[in-house]
Amino acid sequence: MPLPRFTEARIESADLADVVPRELRADLLVLLVDDRPVLVIVVEAQLSDDGDKSYAWPAYVAGARARYRCPACLLVVTPDAGLAARLARPIVLGPGDGRLTPFVIGPQGVPVVTDIPAAKERPELAVLSAMAHGQTGYGIDVATAALAASAGVVDEERKALYLDLVLASLEESTRRVVEGLMMRNYEYQSEFARTYFQRGREEGFEKGIEKGIEKGIEKGIEKGIEKGIEKGALEPVVHLFERRLARPLSTDERDRLAERLHVEGANRLADRALDMSPEALAAWLVGKNGP
Structure with missing residues (x-):
């Protein structure tokens, strides 16, 4: 096995306790069980390219494998098609066959759900479809199906979150059409959306006013x-x-x-x-x- 070019070989401490972060927290961990654990799925949601993740993710998978003593894999979910292609590349751990190849779900991996009866049977899939395709030509159709499916969810907190996620995933023009069909001046209902989406809307409004005043003063x-x-x-x-x-x-x-x-x-x-x-x-x- 050829080694990379180097100028010195050192003997370092074999204690790796401080090398691996003491707390490794993935976005979600799904354990498949058949009397005993048979597969651990470490799920990570990725909105932007973060080079540090290629060093942390192998530790996630190794830690999950060691804890449950069964095979483990990494599933990355991203709404960006270009980012999905980059994240699907193998993470090479070192010489030999050591590598981690993530499973990646991008927009293309989520079906376009526009049929309302089918959406009601699987509301979570319908919401994912709206999040993946809400800014495409299918925007109104997938949003309508997802909102109809979300309305039938019994858990009020989950229903509110689904409604918020669907509306937040649409282009501005599409969202105005959908809001006009279902409601006026929609306010986000879930705590998650109020914290993130509503704050972003308010900050954007404030920045728009500040920018307008600033430009007006400059022009004046x-x-x-x-x-x-x-x-x-x-x-x-x-x-x-x-x-x-x-x-x-x-x-x-x-x-x-x-x-x-x-x-x-x-x-x-x-x-x-x-x-x-x-x-x-x-x-x-x-x-x-x-x-």
Whole structure:
């Protein structure tokens, strides 16, 4: 077995108690029993790519295998199709055949449940279907089936959670349609959703207001500075034109000059005042003989 390139071989402590984290807590552990444990399924929900998991997950599986003295495996659930493909790659533990290959369920692994009678028979699958496909073209259909199935759940806390999960899994436009069909101004019912989804909605609303105020102030300051600069530049130009014409400018002439100042700039207008004859300058100010 070829070894990786190295420059030194050390003898280190063989006590591994502090190497493996003292508390390994998976998202869910399912134990299959037939008089005795026959399989441990360690379930992990993954929303984003976390490189540390490839080091922790083998410890989860090894710990579960040692505790129940039966085969163990890892099942990862993710709503991201690209992430599902990456997480399905084997985790190589070292030389030889040591590796852990997770079982991964991504959106493609969850069936599209749109039939309401079938959804009512398996409400959990219907909810998973809405979570996996709620932002696709099936959004309204899977949400309708899942909500109908959730309404028949006896456990009120579980029913509230299912309703919340379905609505939170939809695109904004789809959610508005579904809410319009079933209710108005829906408030999340489960403690889980109130803690996470509602807080996210409130924080998003607050951030939107803050951002709007901030942008408004910035725009106002920029506009004020711009107007101030233009006004400050206008008076010397007006003075120059009045000197050349030997008379005060009318209100219409000042407005025309202000418009041209915004387009041409003070230097260009000063050149006009000095290069053009008083008669041509007067005609230009009322919009004749040139732009």
